Amino acid sequence: MTVRAWAWLVVGAVVFARLLSWLGGYDIVADVDPSNSGAAPGTAAWLGTDALGRDIAWRMVKATDAFVVPSVGAALVAVGLGGGLGTLGGWFGGTIERASGAVAGLPGAAPRFVMVLLLATIFEPSSVVLAVGCGLAFVPQAAAEVAARLGAMRRTAFVEASLVHGVGVARVLGGHLLWTGCRLLLLRLALQSVAFYVVVETTLSYLGALGVQEPLPSFGNMVARGLVDSRLHLVARLAPPTALWLLLSALLHVDGVVARRDSRRAT
């Protein structure tokens, strides 16, 4: 089994877990059973239970609620807004490129994580705010890279020929330039913003104040509890950080595969 297959397997498992969480009917309150605290893995609880007797496996499935959909939202913000501004700048050049670059560069004034923290502090900390913040954090990079690529491609012979053959600007931009030249780049930016959202959400939940709060599960608060509660079974303590590590590794690995393919296409 190749490393790439592993990566897709992990991503598939996350999507499956999210669907299972949606359809499975797990009740986070009814699952509390202090008499079953720290149980070892078994048929009743595959990965054991936590200090309140809650099924770790089910809580891990439920924890995907905290990041799967919002991280896709973050990717859409990064690709949509950053790609849109980059497309404007790259196609028109000149003043429009400078203006769109200035607008796109605004979120880049602060380090990514600091900017998300600022947003979460200014507004009510929610998955929507975090998703927008994480998406905005990638807008400067997305806009700059798309603008640079389109700027280089818009004067190429096949683009000029398409325009002269009467193909509309929208079709040339969408069909030829963005699809041909930028789709792998945009996919990479989407993967990176998804990974960034997972890291931000997990970190904030680990720290407590701005993240997902108990009794709702998150990989962050599960890792935090596992670190301090030595009564839990080793499998129950290691399962959440291992799953998190696998997920981030898979995302970054797929990003690397796409980057290599993008580089080969560019040359």
Add this chain to the structure above:
Amino acid sequence: MTATILEVRKLVISAGEAPLIDDVSFAVRRGELLAVVGASGAGKSLSGRAMVGLVPFLPGVVSGEVRVLGDDGTALVTVPSEVGPARERALKALRGRLVGWIPQDARAALSPIDTVGRQVADALRHAGRPHDRDSMLEALAQAGFPQPAVLVNCYPHTLSGGMARRVQVALGLSTGAPFLVADEPTTGLDRPVQARLVQTLRRLCDGGLGLVWITHELGLVRRFADHVVVLERGCVVRKGPATEVIDEDSL
């Protein structure tokens, strides 16, 4: 009653203070093959690019216009020199509908990720013409491919220089435009391939196409062109019937 005419009037293109094209005017009728010749740097390709609106900024069109006149002598489209919405509207009406273009670097002007068949079918579709397999094969056959079916699934990088140029001819014809501007379509091809390509273009002109043929090949011009415009340092220094302008001395 006159034939439809593609006309360049008083074209001036400059880069800063330096004029690259200075007051160039010429016209081509449907069914006519007009050759534009001159030494390298004379402004041939720049004039051709200006005709299809590919010289918008620097160097930029300072003045002049490109017009297409209908059978009754009225202007169907006038492309002004000023950059703005009026020019964009005129170019939209001109490009692909009235004027097609065969670029100098034919292979680079083909989309690298689409097959030849897909690109020809796309060109037909954009022109609002039938774009089924038969129509696509017909367009390729018109451009001089004896066995067009072989090409349909080929990607541009697998084509020879001559084949890529013929595909560009097919794309230009697929638009259904009555005029074509061909920028040095024979450069880099050996003599027999050059001759076959120009024969194809001549045949298309005999069928009613108006062609502006930018070239260095004076021998082929004398054999196949109807009229010639000679450019030198951005100015028209001579124009007239090919057999008169290109004499034995020129060759």
